[in-house]
Amino acid sequence: MAKYIFVTGGVVSSVGKGITAASIGTLLESRHITVSVQKLDPYLNVDPGTMSPYQHGEVFVTQDGAETDLDLGNYERFIGVNLTAESNVTSGQIYSEVLAKERRGDYLGGTIQVVPHVTTEIKERFKRLAEKSQAEVIIIEVGGTVGDIEGQPFLEAIRQMRKDAGRDNVLYIHVTLLPYLSSTQELKTKPTQHSVNELRRIGIQPDIIICRSDYPIPEGIRDKISLFCDVERQAVIPLPTAPTIYEIPLLLEEAELGQLIVDKLGLKANQPDLSQWKELVERLKTPHEPVNIALVGKYVELQDAYFSVREALCHAALYHDRDINLFWVHSEDLEKDGSDALLRSAQGIIVPGGFGIRGIEGMVTAADYARKNEIPYLGLCLGMQVMVIAFARSVLGSNEPNSTELNASTPYPVIDLLPEQKTIENKGGTMRLGNYPCQVVKGTHAAAAYGQELIYERHRHRYEFNNKFRTQLAEAGLVYSGLSPDGRLVEICELANHPWMVSCQFHPEFGSRPSHPHPLFRDFVGVAKEILREGAQPSLPLSP
Numbered sequence: 001m002a003k004y005i006f007v008t009g010g011v012v013s014s015v016g017k018g019i020t021a022a023s024i025g026t027l028l029e030s031r032h033i034t035v036s037v038q039k040l041d042p043y044l045n046v047d048p049g050t051m052s053p054y055q056h057g058e059v060f061v062t063q064d065g066a067e068t069d070l071d072l073g074n075y076e077r078f079i080g081v082n083l084t085a086e087s088n089v090t091s092g093q094i095y096s097e098v099l100a101k102e103r104r105g106d107y108l109g110g111t112i113q114v115v116p117h118v119t120t121e122i123k124e125r126f127k128r129l130a131e132k133s134q135a136e137v138i139i140i141e142v143g144g145t146v147g148d149i150e151g152q153p154f155l156e157a158i159r160q161m162r163k164d165a166g167r168d169n170v171l172y173i174h175v176t177l178l179p180y181l182s183s184t185q186e187l188k189t190k191p192t193q194h195s196v197n198e199l200r201r202i203g204i205q206p207d208i209i210i211c212r213s214d215y216p217i218p219e220g221i222r223d224k225i226s227l228f229c230d231v232e233r234q235a236v237i238p239l240p241t242a243p244t245i246y247e248i249p250l251l252l253e254e255a256e257l258g259q260l261i262v263d264k265l266g267l268k269a270n271q272p273d274l275s276q277w278k279e280l281v282e283r284l285k286t287p288h289e290p291v292n293i294a295l296v297g298k299y300v301e302l303q304d305a306y307f308s309v310r311e312a313l314c315h316a317a318l319y320h321d322r323d324i325n326l327f328w329v330h331s332e333d334l335e336k337d338g339s340d341a342l343l344r345s346a347q348g349i350i351v352p353g354g355f356g357i358r359g360i361e362g363m364v365t366a367a368d369y370a371r372k373n374e375i376p377y378l379g380l381c382l383g384m385q386v387m388v389i390a391f392a393r394s395v396l397g398s399n400e401p402n403s404t405e406l407n408a409s410t411p412y413p414v415i416d417l418l419p420e421q422k423t424i425e426n427k428g429g430t431m432r433l434g435n436y437p438c439q440v441v442k443g444t445h446a447a448a449a450y451g452q453e454l455i456y457e458r459h460r461h462r463y464e465f466n467n468k469f470r471t472q473l474a475e476a477g478l479v480y481s482g483l484s485p486d487g488r489l490v491e492i493c494e495l496a497n498h499p500w501m502v503s504c505q506f507h508p509e510f511g512s513r514p515s516h517p518h519p520l521f522r523d524f525v526g527v528a529k530e531i532l533r534e535g536a537q538p539s540l541p542l543s544p
């Protein structure tokens with residue numbers, strides 16, 4: 001039977017629970033213990049797919065097509081597994097299921113209540129993942145902060161698990177923040193004490209407390225938390241802010257968290273092998289020559305909206321022994337200020353995914369700039385649609401080519417809905433989602449990157465390249481380098497007469513791993529690093 005680790009957060013949100021949960025997975029994996037991970041999100045949306053990136057950051061897509069929390073991306077990158085829809089549970093899913101059962105008559109005669117009906121449904125999801133994954137340990141992160149009203153049923157469900165699964169099979173880890181007071185120059189433990197009290201009030205005594213802090217944590221602070229929160233001293237784990245998230249597993253291992261978990265859960269474990277991870281962090285922390293990449297999007301104020309894109313760029317740069325110097329360019333600024341000033345020093349331009357009309361013209365400008373100035377370009381989903389729009393406009397000599405998402409009455413709908421998508425009215429979960437096969441065309445940049453003919457990539461979009469324009473744009477130099485196996489859908493396209501302008505209708509960023517950069521990102525950065533741009537020239541040795 002699986003054992004469970006529940007990770008809760010206290011004091012503030014964004015305390016790093018997700019990375020901590022993922023890192024715990026790394027520590028267990030490094031001891032050859034199999035793990036799977038689940039995120040519980042207390043909001044009432046069924047999934048984050050209908051939420052604005054400003055609300056939620058990136059929507060991470062699993063291979064089986066679930067639209068999920070971005071923490072799943074960290075789990076996949078840290079544990080090296082591909083997760084499924086079972087790994088993200090929301091209150092919306094739980095309540096929908098309970099209400100559907102009530103209407104079906106499954107609870108006939110009963111009064112439906114949060115305890116036990118909602119909590120039982122939540123616990124079902126834990127067990128379902130345990131059965132499906134067959135992992136020895138299931139790590140479950142409870143979203144939000146202890147004390148949130150909407151998180152209560154989840155906390156009650158995890159409390160019940162100690163009895164259901166047995167005391168030796170369940171571990172509660174609480175992640176808190178120690179704020180720093182500059183006036184007295186000290187870290188404060190009171191908020192941690194309060195949040196542990198809040199947990200205890202609902203019947204959960206944490207076994208381990210992980211203390212996040214921007215400053216080194218003195219031993220005395222550990223003693224104090226141990227005393228006030230009734231946790232063994234070695235179970236108070238300091239976690240100071242690290243320069244890279246990939247260092248967190250190493251910091252936690254150094255604090256002996258791995259062994260502590262093994263002991264507390266009575267797990268059979270090998271000696272940890274974190275050598276590859278150490279090498280990765282070593283390389284990440286070594287300064288390298290930077291490559292200037294401009295990321296042109298409309299949600300750039302919130303960098304979490306492009307979490308996986310940023311990580312994929314970092315993995316690719318590491319492969320080439322470079323650092324990424326990422327400029328966040330707001331696409332609306334490109335509409336105002338023109339492209340040259342904002343893109344002049346970019347060695348590569350990336351246009352990631354997005355929805356809706358705001359900022360589109362700026363993205364078209366960026367694609368046009370990349371084409372005319374022979375700057376490497378990688379378009380991801382919307383970034384491919386924008387590249388096609390920009391190219392069609394140049395070929396047709398008109399500003400009217402567009403996507404019907406952005407202008408329903410354009411005379412040149414180069415990007416359009418498929419006929420079968422036109423009748424769909426519901427917005428939630430109705431896009432083309434998850435893995436689809438793609439046949440890569442020989443002799444193209446895409447083929448050189450992938451080195452294989454049949455690939456599978458994750459999708460999340462409604463609109464597609466419009467085949468009515470295929471011949472005309474091909475004659476002008478657009479190359480269709482990846483197609484669905486039936487030839488009907490353009491999945492990758494690139495420009496002939498350009499060093500490297502490649503776009504895909506899918507999201508390669510979700511498949512990139514620190515030790516296995518995605519081939520398209522790898523080659524994009526590989527070409528970009530050779531481009532000399534303003535501010536990027538290596539310094540010349542000046543001979544007297």
Ligand code: GLN
Nearest residue numbers: 353354381382461462463
């Ligand atoms: N808005 C576009 C579509 O729905 C692109 C989506 C995306 O970039 N993920 O097709």
